[in-house]
Amino acid sequence: MNKEVKFSRVERPGTIVLRVYGPLDASTSPRFLDECGDIQSLGKNLVINLAEVPFIASSGIGAIMAVADAYHEGQLNSVRLAAVSPAVSMVVDLLSLHEFLEIDDNEDDACSKLKAA
């Protein structure tokens, strides 16, 4: 059985919002990394909307941390998470990743903070 994960992009001034629909696990994480890498190469900030992620495995959370570190090393742009689902929130809490991941309640807040920065 192949799991489905879909992505959509919303253009904001200086920022692209990536909406994720589906689980993030070992099968789908590579596609997620490709999407984020593509956006980073455009030289824009990134907001990842994780509201429609029903399940996230260690590979998925590893992929998110890798994206955050890539943006952090690049220093030109930033990445924020928005509207994380309960499944994602549980893992972030479990691993105490709040210190390393910028998380907002919704896309607008995330975009505003990026614009202000």
Place this chain on the structure above:
Amino acid sequence: MNRSPEAGPPAAPAARQPGAKTASSSRRYVSLRWIMAGATCALMTALMMALGFLAERNLRRVMTAETEARLSLQAQNLALAGSSALLSDFPELTLNPMAKTMIERQPEIAFVTVVSPDGRIVGDAELQRIGQRFVAPAALEPEGRSHPGSRARLLANRTLIVASAPVQVVNGRSLGTAYVGYRRGHIDEQVDHMRRTGLLWLAAFLLVGGLATYVMMWRFLRPIQAVRAGIERIGRGDFHQPVLLDDPTEFGMLADALNTMSWELTVARDNLVETERLSHEMELAQSIQQSLLPSARLRSGAFTFDGAQRAATEVGGDYFDSFELPDGRIAVAIADVAGKGLGGCMVTSMVSALLKAYSVIHSSPSDLLGALDHCLAGLLPRATFVTMFYAVVDPGSGEMVYASAGHNPSMLYRRRDGSVLRLNNHGAPLCLVRGDRVRRTLSDSSIRLEPGDVLLQTTDGVNEAFDPLGAEQFGFDRVEEVLQRAAPEGADAVLTALRKALDDWRQSEPFTDDETVLIIARDPAPVDEVRSDGEAPAALVAEALASGHALRLRAELDALDGLEPWLHGLPEVSEFDERSFRALHLALYELCANIVEHGYRNQSAEDFMVWWIASRRHFLIIDCGTPFVPAPWLPADYANPEIRRRGRGHGLDIVHRLASVKFYPATPEGNITLLTPREHAARTPEEVAQ
């Protein structure tokens, strides 16, 4: 480190004693001058003897013929004179003076006699013989040769040649016979005389010829002395004084060849001296390099610090060391100096000495490397730099603080999930740039070495080893593969496997750079710790088969989607609140994903089983993949960026945070894993409080 005793220099050849005769000096020589003079004399003698023999033979024949002709003529003249004399009354008055005159003029004539028909002497040089009967010499034989137109007759014996001619009047009446006798000895005397004369000439020629030959040979062979002196100088090792000989003959050519040979010997001797000097320097450098390395592995607590170095033909500047600091921590270092030979070794010696001194001053590895950079910058020539990795390990906590100055990345094998991390560095090599700018690139990093972990550090001689075609380097990926394969067996296995892999890669090609390896290995936790609950695996399986809810899963990641609906179908689990259910699902998913990825390596043809035993509120998983023995769990420190970036190992960390896990690897039933969810594990503190 035990070193094999060095072979001493080869024994020098025994010095030649003054005055000792060599094989050549004991031989006797004959001068070419004497040989050539003697040969010339012998040749001239033989030639002149042959010519003299031929001349003598011809002379004897000619003189005999001449004598015979003259005798015949004289006999005829005597007969003609006798014919008129015999008609007179006193023939002796005519014939006697005539005979006397002939004998006086020709002493070689033995007798001149005219004989009457009755055999009485009527004319002779001696008057008393007149009237006596003529007795012819004995044993006269006719001489074979005759002279045309002559009436004379020749007779001869061993001592005389006798010519006779008839004395006749006009009417042919015989009046007697005229005889002229000639002594053969006269001819022999003439020939002997000529021979003696010839021998005198021969002696004169030999004397002159021999002297001339000797003088000429002396003149021609005079350059031999110069050539000989030159050869003897070369034999004594004096190659700088040439053979000065301006000679147009082959000796001049030989002298030129000697001078050329002498020059080439000078060059060869200089090259040999240089080669021996370099060889000595190389031995010295290798000796120094070996003396800087630890003589044995270091053990501290559960840690083993080991290393190995294989020196290339050309000595490099590789270095590694491990030693205990005053506070009980262990310092480890590995370095590669850009520069080879004795110079590289000298720099390595400085690095070693400075490292030992600074290690008790600077607790921070980056500070120590910065101090090294500052000190070395004032000592090393430009374009000489050092790559170096330095770390301090606390054997009690397993914490390793490290910094790297442009050295190869460290590779860390994680026992708990079998992964290999590369600890990259961003520091610049020491002394690459001056003015303490290197210091600003250095920083400390830390990582915890867990039970069973193995950290590998190498110099570039390892990853840059070329294949036999010289087309491809060994590379970091192959180093990582070897580490991942051999690390579960410990430090020795890694050293052995890496050496074998490099030998196989390089085959018979010699290595051109030192291969240096440093290993830090922490002992794995005993397996007994994993099975400490005292429950027999067979009983667990029997209980699961009797009362568990089973799920068969294919060993592929997509098949794990079946976990969630199966969990929803379990009565006890379906009563969990949403967050607890998610936690349970996540823990079970991560554990099964670990089995699929590492136990079966994603081979979907295999199946494994999951049971839920409600009475014990745990899951039991049986698989037949590769047994998996994780290290004791310690929460991952996500403050460490290396931990965040590695992308592996998070799964088991999540599992351990959510549940209690026990592993029973390689039982008769298979690999058994027990997963017991922790109560409230996934709840926030606020939820727990409520």
